[in-house]
Amino acid sequence: MLKPFLLFSAVILFLIAPTPAPTLASGRTPQAAAPASTNPVKPTAASQEKAKKLYAMDCAICHGENGNGKTDLAKDMQLTLDDWTDPKSLAAKSDQQLFDAIRKGKDKMPPEDASRAKVDDVWNLIIYLRGMSKGQPAAAPPATAPPAAATKPGN
């Protein structure tokens, strides 16, 4: 009486079991190719030094040496660039958003090609950018910031 049931189960198992296997075995795009959603990189003095050089070569011309976005080229191209020396400017943006902007480009910003900056280099650039608001002479004491400042209209 049990036999047909067992046979049936065996058939089911046979049908189900192999299914996940090929998916796992088939060489899917390696994880490394897809950028992680939070910065996976631990900055070192050397990697940040490299980020600084990369920034100076590829980014400062528009975003400014200190990241405030007040450059002649930005003016000429009529770019509206965020002032990264202001901690609020990047606070609302995720690392992933910044990664995509850098790698894919944004508006008039050219994409940073993989031949110039590897995945880890881009993550290090993001750490470097986020550091631009630190160690700046305080522009305004935090107490004077209006509470509504957190919700800045999107750009």
Ligand code: HEC
């Ligand atoms: C030709 C000028 C130009 C260059 C060069 C450039 N950018 Fe940009 N960048 C822009 C513009 C324009 C935007 C879009 C601003 C907006 O949408 O408000 C932008 C946006 C960004 C953003 C999105 C966050 C934000 O503040 O809007 C990041 C991050 C960024 N740039 C990083 C970089 C990095 C890193 C480099 C160098 C690898 C670089 N940029 C080089 C012009 C430039």
